[in-house]
Amino acid sequence: MSSENDQNPFRRKVMTRQPGLIGAQWWNEGLSAMSDPVSRRKALQALAVFGGAVAVGGFALASTSGEDEYLELHDALQMQRERGWNFGATDDSLTFTGQTKVPLKxxxxxxxxxxxxxxxxxxxxxxxxxxxxxxxxxxxxxxxxxxxxxxxxxxxxxxxxxxxxxxxxxxxxxxxxxxxxxxxxxxxxxxxxxxxxxxxxxxxxxxxxxxxxxxxxxxxxxxxxxxxxxxxxxxxxxxxxxxxxxxxxxxxxxxxxxxxxxxxxxxxxxxxxxxxxxxxxxxxxxxxxxxxxxxxxxxxxxxxxxxxxxxxxxxxxxxxxxxxxxxxxTTTPAVxxxxxxxxxxxxxxxxxxxxxxxxxxxxxxxxxxxxxxxxxxxxxxxxxxxxxxxxxxxxxxxxxxxxxxxxxxxxxxxxxxxxxxxxxxxxxxxxxxxxxxxxxxxxxxYEPQRRTTMFSAIPRGATGAFRPFPSGFGKVAMRTSSNSRAILGPAFSSRSSWSRSSSYSSSGG
Structure with missing residues (x-):
């Protein structure tokens, strides 16, 4: 007897709710496992290793949703400015320690x-x-x-x-x-x-x-x-x-x-x-x-x-x-x-x-x-x-x-x-x-001594211009359509989508 997955091999993986993007992505688990030898985690790891070199061409991900996609690095701050400060995690809250009762005007x-x-x-x-x-x-x-x-x-x-x-x-x-x-x-x-x-x-x-x-x-x-x-x-x-x-x-x-x-x-x-x-x-x-x-x-x-x-x-x-x-x-009497x-x-x-x-x-x-x-x-x-x-x-x-x-x-x-x-x-x-x-x-x-860091190979401009960020630093991996080149959404997931066994707290202040 066929299993439920055999009868309906497609199921919704995530609902896209970013500004201007409303819809669902559907995946076939079995075909995805066979046709996509590189998991998203491995792709993200590759992005971290290759940084900007991968950001140009992206890292291909096979998809059975009818449209192939790849991961591409984008400036994290720019993505926030375009899509909202909390894009990709709109259901999550910020936690404030040491809150005061002073009203914020x-x-x-x-x-x-x-x-x-x-x-x-x-x-x-x-x-x-x-x-x-x-x-x-x-x-x-x-x-x-x-x-x-x-x-x-x-x-x-x-x-x-x-x-x-x-x-x-x-x-x-x-x-x-x-x-x-x-x-x-x-x-x-x-x-x-x-x-x-x-x-x-x-x-x-x-x-x-x-x-x-x-x-x-x-x-x-x-x-x-x-x-x-x-x-x-x-x-x-x-x-x-x-x-x-x-x-x-x-x-x-x-x-x-x-x-x-x-x-x-x-x-x-x-x-x-x-x-x-x-x-x-x-x-x-x-x-x-x-x-x-x-x-x-x-x-x-x-x-x-x-x-x-x-x-x-x-x-x-x-x-x-x-x-x-x-x-x-502690030597002077306190009053x-x-x-x-x-x-x-x-x-x-x-x-x-x-x-x-x-x-x-x-x-x-x-x-x-x-x-x-x-x-x-x-x-x-x-x-x-x-x-x-x-x-x-x-x-x-x-x-x-x-x-x-x-x-x-x-x-x-x-x-x-x-x-x-x-x-x-x-x-x-x-x-x-x-x-x-x-x-x-x-x-x-103290006297500063030169040492090797991730910033060492980035020279300051002759006019004193600020150094650029190192490759892959301050970046976010975005899923991008191979056909239309449209950004489909971020590769990271919000806390609210994690397993209940996660050690992360989803409470807000």
Whole structure:
């Protein structure tokens, strides 16, 4: 007796619901198995290996639906702009950790890209507003409705660490004017850290992708953090003296691992930095790279290696400092603070120096509409449990005072008997001069060294033009008709179509 499949060998595999494409694809499992020796997974693997070479001619897939098709690589961001930010996964949701109760004002989303663009014309060429433009795009649609501001403990910590660094530059304004800061932390934390510097440094955001429900880079969290800090950045921009040195804001997750072409969307991108000549024209002599710190977190990411090496060989002084080098002071008695109170037993510390726009008791920025919500309130109340009120380099005032001896970019006060020690790393030693704190990274001795990466073979243009992406990077495989050359849909599948046994979560926030 014939089986049901023998009686009706064709069955629907997927319903196409992309904009402008409505219909179903029908497959004959038996014939497909015989006539298609290369499975879709193998084809995707081949695309990953051959990259751009396959993108031209595609990778053929046999089909019994009456029309052969092949896989072709397309720019992932361009596909999102044409087909919608969540194309191929319209039934999936974004998950937001650290959601606040602060309402998101539509007018703020409309001005996000404009407000977060550098005010200085000299810095505008290096700004990437792609992520901020995603909510204003006509193809973004539901993204603006889905977005929620977030504020996490990690963002709070990063902001305090940024304030400690801002205080150091407040002590050395000449060094600040000659320094470009690069903050390379996870996106939300980078925004928080840079916001703390934004009264003296002008933020230059470099987020060059869009969110996607199955994207390997969680760009929606970076976007959500930007909406949280937008009012604070707006206030600080009005107080900033121009010209101001740049703080480049990077997302350390931009090079996230991309392993499963059938279940992941490649929204990776590479940071695009100014040339050494362009930095010099801005008056920059020093570059301070802020990395997370900890094991394996005190080296520049692969896409920055070429730039850093060229900067160093061109005479720019490139150093690294770990965000974890800035720690709360546990040696000073902590006090509870309330509205209008400084919470500083010694009458003021580096944690609040150079941050007059943050006229609040705590070290988190205030949101004018935050009210008293525990997740967003920047003002500590009288009932707040005592906690360290100061953040310092090395975790103490004494260690903090050693920074400009370890990073010799500012004017230091020398005294009789001062001798130079370890001149190659810029460390000064004397009985009355603070020594290197034992609990900080060795970023002061950092020198970028050329190494082989996937970006090594991509030269910068003679005029300082940005490097192009490597082959197959930031691409999406699209199923394309062999006859009409029309795009039929993406090769990846949405989370909602995966097996219930999948380890991926399909819940949204």
């Amino acid at each position: 539509p007018q703020d989303l409309n001005t996000l890209a404009t407000e977060l663009t550098p005010k200085q014309d000299a810095l505008k060429p290096f700004s990437q507003a792609t992520l901020f433009q995603s909510v204003a795009s006509s193809s973004a649609g539901s993204l603006a409705l889905t977005l929620r501001p977030i504020f996490t403990p990690e963002m709070n910590t990063a902001f305090k660490q940024g304030q400690a660094l801002a205080a150091l530059f407040a002590e050395q304004p000449e060094a600040a004017r000659a320094t470009a800061v690069l903050v390379d932390l996870p996106g939300p934390e980078s925004i928080a850290f840079a916001t703390a510097l934004a009264e003296r440094f002008e933020p230059v955001f470099t987020f060059d992708n869009w969110p996607h429900p199955v994207g390997v880079v969680p760009a929606h969290l970076t976007l959500a953090a930007a909406t949280y800090y937008q009012p604070t950045l707006r206030e600080l921009a009005s107080r900033r003296t121009l010209p101001a040195p740049p703080v480049f804001v990077l997302d350390r997750q931009r090079l996230a691992s991309y392993n499963d072409q059938e279940r992941e969307f490649d929204n990776r991108y590479m940071a695009r930095m100014p040339s050494a000549e362009q930095l010099r024209k801005l008056g920059i002599q020093h570059v301070l790279y802020v990395a997370p710190g900890g094991q394996g977190q005190t080296q520049e990411l692969d896409d920055l290696n070429e730039d850093f090496v060229i900067w160093r060989t061109s005479g720019l002084d490139v150093k690294l400092v770990a965000a974890k080098d800035f720690q709360p002071d 509870a603070t309330g509205p209008g109170m400084t919470g500083t037993p010694d009458g003021g510390t580096p944690a609040d120096a150079g941050s007059s726009a943050m006229a609040t008791a705590s070290t988190t920025p205030s949101r004018p509409d935050a009210g008293t919500d525990a997740g967003t309130s920047a003002v500590a109340t009288a009932s707040t449990p005592p906690r360290p009120s100061h953040w310092y380099y090395g975790g103490s005032r004494m260690a903090h005072d050693s920074f400009w001896f370890i990073y010799p970019w500012g004017r230091t006060h020398t005294s009789t008997g001062l001798v130079h020690g370890l001149p190659s790393s810029g460390i000064l030693s004397a009985k009355n001069v603070p020594q290197v704190p034992p609990n900080v990274s060795k970023g002061y001795a």
